[in-house]
Amino acid sequence: MGNEAIVPLDPQWPRLSLAQAQGLLTAPGAPFEMESVDIRGVPTRVWKNAPPSLRVITQLVRAYGMRDFTVYEGERVSFEANYRATCHIARRLVALGVGKGDRVALAMRNLPEWPAIFFAAASIGAIVVPLNAWWTGSEIDYAVRDSGAKILFVDGERDARLKDCYGDWPALEAVVVSRGAGPSAVRLEDWLGGANDWAGLDDVGLPEVEVAPDDDVTIFYTSGTTGSPKGALGTHRNLITNVLSSGYCAARTTLRRGETPASPPEPKRGLLVIPLFHVTACSASLMGAVVTGSTLYFMRKWDAAQAMDLIQRERIQLTGGVPTIAWQLLEHPEREQYDLSSLESVSYGGAPSAPELVKRIREAFGAQPGNGWGMTETMATVTLHSGEEYLARPTSAGPPVPVADLKIMDADGKVELPVGEVGELWARGPMIVKGYWNKPEATAETFVDGWVRTGDLARLDEEGYLYIVDRAKDMVIRGGENIYSSEVENVLYAHPAVTDCALIGLPHRVLGEEPAAVVHLAPGAQAGEAELQDWVRARLAAFKVPVAIRFVSEVLPRNAQGKILKRELHALFAEEAAA
Known part of the structure; x- marks a missing residue:
């Protein structure tokens, strides 16, 4: 269970233990100070300095002004331009009768309008329902019906696939199409113009709406092992927790290396190749980029050669998402023809990865590998580690963030197992979603007194590092x-x-x-x-x-x-x- 490093580490590492680093970062007055609040009757540790809602984040990040927020092919959208588009969409939604708790579904590939739509709906207290753009019409049909979506945003490709279904969805009142020309739908371009036009939109501001930390804000669908897909109902606090959790882990890694974390964090240029309809991309990557003023680069479709060209041209510093991305970059026959030296981190989760991958990322790119564990029901990040922490334990998913608790339970969920024994992983913290939309029985089975039964078989070592052994869920x-x-x-x-x-x-x-x-x-x-x-x-x-x-x-x-x-x-x- 101890150190299992596969590359030589600095003999002076770590300068601080996990406990020492956590003590410094979470001390009273420190950036990652914690406090206890009541969440649905359960006392829960939370990040004291977390913004209260996505609405507040939407307004705060306007301070980044003309810095690029999203880049997609020839379209470059600044933070100010995105803010103006977000406000215009929010006001259009209010005019269409969308209010707190109404569901706004979103089915499109990664495009600059995706985050603008997301934050617009979230800022007026609506519930965003990101739909898997790879789903067939029947799969999307189920989610739209189950969520009771009032408004649906789609790109042209989804519009072509779904247009014959619009009349079959009783709760649906309007469809807004981007980059398409559906005869039965409103065109997003009629509201905003093209993405490169958004900076010229009038500064109309957000509609006045009160939004609280534990208000509902998302439904991400995750299929179960039996029956129909389940919609995990997330809150503003769930998503915002990830912002500080990611920042904490980056600061901890830096401290343990013997260096001083940057404050505020330095904006980065990140290539986001995983779809925003996944919690990993939306809750971890998107939220982190927004708060740190970082730039997200989108690709229409993943292609390793095009990705390497983009990394070289734009001096991309961060990428990853799933191990597949890293492997394809590493093993591409033309890799040596590109200058990838700007890469600082290649991080991933969501799929099994070989220790060999961890080693090769470090050796081939000189970049820090990163890995973590989370699931739709935890709104992404529960554990996370990178750099030397990951290199020292390449088969681990890292230790839990300070606001999270993990325990290993027996098959009946009655007895907590000792360190090192394999059982079902349970997780608790402010990132755990409320439950499943419209499924009280499934909610009661999975969510117990603030804990989520993950269905993963795992063990914890003596320092709290998590090792996923197998999946109980099929x-x-x-x-x-x-x-x-x-x-x-x-x-x-x-x-x-x-x-x-x-x-x-x-x-x-x-x-x-x-x-x-x-x-x-x-x-x-x-x-x-x-x-x-x-x-x-x-x-x-x-x-x-x-x-x-x-x-x-x-x-x-x-x-x-x-x-x-x-x-x-x-x-x-x-x-x-x-x-």
Whole structure:
């Protein structure tokens, strides 16, 4: 359990222990001082200096003025321009009758208008519902209906996919299309012009609305292992907690190295390649960039060569998101042709990663690797470490931030297990969401007295570092995208030839995992691999389609409780597992 460093570390590291660094950073009067507040009846440690709401953040960051906030191809939007666009959208929403608690759905790729729409809705007390832009029409249909969205913002691609559904959503009152020309929708450009025009918008300010820290602000959908997707209901405090949690971890790493953290933090240039509809991008990356005055660069579609060209041209300092990104940069045959020396940090979470990756990031780029653990129900960051902390423990997800608590519980959730033992990970803190939208039973099962039962199997070491061992929830994570086995299995079961099936994850060096299926066909029935893959592809997003399907003559092996013994199925994919 101790030090497992895979690269040589400074023999003087660490200058401070975790406890010493935390003591300095959280002392009375220090930037990361804590206090206890009551959250839904549970006394909870919070960051004392956290802004009270996203509305306040929206107004404060105007101070960054003409500094670039978002850059997308030929569009450069300053903080001032984004603020003006945000205010105009907010006032349009109020004119459309949107008030506190109303749901505003958002389905588009990473574009400059995404954060403007997000902060506009949040600033008037509405609940933003970021929808996975990769979802099929039926998947988005469920989320729009379940959330009861009143307004839907889409880009042109989503408009083309969804326009036939608009009339089927009873709560939906208006659709606003960006970069499209839907005949049944309002054009965002009619409100704002193009992104490069926003700086010239009138300074109208935000509508007057009272917004409190524990008011609802987001619904992020996360599929469960059974049944329909669940919408995690987040608060302003949930998202803002991440801002200080990320800042704290950066300061702790610097202190333990023997250096003095910058105050205020230095603005950075970051390449954001993970979608903003994920909590990692929205709650961790976007919030951190806004508060520190950093610049976010968007790409229309991930391409490693284009990313390296962008890093070189714009002197990008931060990137990452999921291990896939790092691997593709490291292993690109043309990497040596680009000057990537500006990279200071490559951080990721959301998918398994090999210790080898940690080492290679440091050796190839001279950058600090970073990793952490969180989930939709924790609004991203619960644990985080980078630099020497991560290099010393490359199989760990880091220690919890000071406002969070972790514990390892037995299978029944009754007994807390000792240090080093594997059990179910429970987490508590101001980043934990309120519960699941419209699902009181699922909420009661998952959220217990301020704790969230994560479904992850994990252990903690003697210093509190977290090690994720396995997932109790039946899920495959492909390049940071969650694929819930039951969802794919249910689609396969719907095929007339299939009588038994299971989805498993195949180890993949770059993506972490890929989905694969084992199928037993009905007597006399016929179906091939390509046919079943096409069957799934027609009903679910492309990243959920099994990359391989194996057919067995007998029903799948099960335990005494009737659950399929998935570990026994991996031998059928020996070739893929070695990829």
